[in-house]
Amino acid sequence: MVSKALTIAGTDPTGGAGIQADLKTFQELGVFGMSVITSVVSQNTLGVRSFVDMHEEFIESQIDAVFEDIRPDAVKTGMLSNPSAIAIVAKKLKEYNVSQYVLDPVMVASSGHELISQEARQSVKEELLPLATLVTPNLPEAEALTGLTIETIEDMKEAGRILVEEYGVKAALIKGGHYKGEADDYLYNGTEFLKFSAKRFDTKHTHGSGCTYAAAITARLAEGDSLNQAVEHGKSFITSAISNPLEIGKGQGPTNHWGHRLTTK
Numbered sequence: 642m643v644s645k646a647l648t649i650a651g652t653d654p655t656g657g658a659g660i661q662a663d664l665k666t667f668q669e670l671g672v673f674g675m676s677v678i679t680s681v682v683s684q685n686t687l688g689v690r691s692f693v694d695m696h697e698e699f700i701e702s703q704i705d706a707v708f709e710d711i712r713p714d715a716v717k718t719g720m721l722s723n724p725s726a727i728a729i730v731a732k733k734l735k736e737y738n739v740s741q742y743v744l745d746p747v748m749v750a751s752s753g754h755e756l757i758s759q760e761a762r763q764s765v766k767e768e769l770l771p772l773a774t775l776v777t778p779n780l781p782e783a784e785a786l787t788g789l790t791i792e793t794i795e796d797m798k799e800a801g802r803i804l805v806e807e808y809g810v811k812a813a814l815i816k817g818g819h820y821k822g823e824a825d826d827y828l829y830n831g832t833e834f835l836k837f838s839a840k841r842f843d844t845k846h847t848h849g850s851g852c853t854y855a856a857a858i859t860a861r862l863a864e865g866d867s868l869n870q871a872v873e874h875g876k877s878f879i880t881s882a883i884s885n886p887l888e889i890g891k892g893q894g895p896t897n898h899w900g901h902r903l904t905t906k
């Protein structure tokens with residue numbers, strides 16, 4: 642029986658980030674992908690132009706349409722721009738007893754454009770963190786969620802600890818893409834810190850890297866991996882996607898969702 646994964650997120654018409662990146666990643670990892678759209682975003686590799694949020698009732702209707710027909714084995718959320726979208730997603734995750742849930746707390750696109758309102762940041766903390774199996778903030782997102790200023794590896798670990806022990810998420814993966822030095826990420830699972838390392842590649846092709854990474858972890862959780870295994874697989878997928886650039890787009894290009902085929906050949 643094929644495993645199924647659902648992404649609840651915003652769109653990217655150029656296919657590098659958001660829903661499109663998530664579905665490509667699910668497909669590459671052999672998992673049946675499903676999607677609920679929260680916001681339609683006009684963006685490309687040069688930046689975000691504007692976006693239109695789906696009404697909360699329509700987000701609810703899409704989630705019901707999925708769950709009343711095909712139950713996903715794991716769920717990922719990405720762009721949720723406002724408190725009402727967050728509230729309806731939280732309500733539905735509880736109603737459908739979702740136990741494998743990866744929360745990518747998308748806040749600002751790599752181009753610098755805000756994808757979430759200030760009020761919604763508080764809702765992410767209060768309503769979504771307690772439901773999630775894993776939260777995957779980059780450094781600015783970890784700072785926004787915890788109030789810390791993150792300058793050292795110890796600060797990254799402290800952010801993970803706060804997210805788990807004070808805000809109630811089961812595990813936190815603090816991503817080091819925005820850190821100096823190597824691209825090392827730190828997972829705190831409530832008992833130990835695990836480091837997932839990669840060499841930093843000198844590339845501008847990282848548009849959608851956070852989405853792709855979280856989607857790969859979600860796909861592996863849907864397949865029955867433990868959390869540690871899922872993150873290990875996800876890290877290897879995103880590293881291959883960054884290290885085999887496609888050289889498309891006039892700005893910060895997309896990661897390569899076929900990259901793992903080249904790396905594992």
Ligand SMILES: Nc1ncnc2c1ncn2[C@@H]1O[C@H](COP(=O)(O)OP(=O)(O)O)[C@@H](O)[C@H]1O
Pocket residue numbers: 778779780816817818819824825826839840841842843844847849850851852854876879880883
């Ligand atoms: N230049 C790079 N070389 C290798 N890995 C990278 C690079 N930039 C980001 N990564 C990795 O890609 C993943 C996404 O990271 P990050 O950039 O922090 O997230 P986001 O896309 O949400 O801002 C992380 O595993 C990070 O370590």
Ligand SMILES: Cc1ncc(COP(=O)(O)O)c(N)n1
Pocket residue numbers: 650651652653658659660682684719720747749750751847848849850851852853
């Ligand atoms: C719809 C949507 N969701 C998320 C991102 C963030 O992308 P990145 O992973 O590059 O920060 C994006 N640009 N668009």
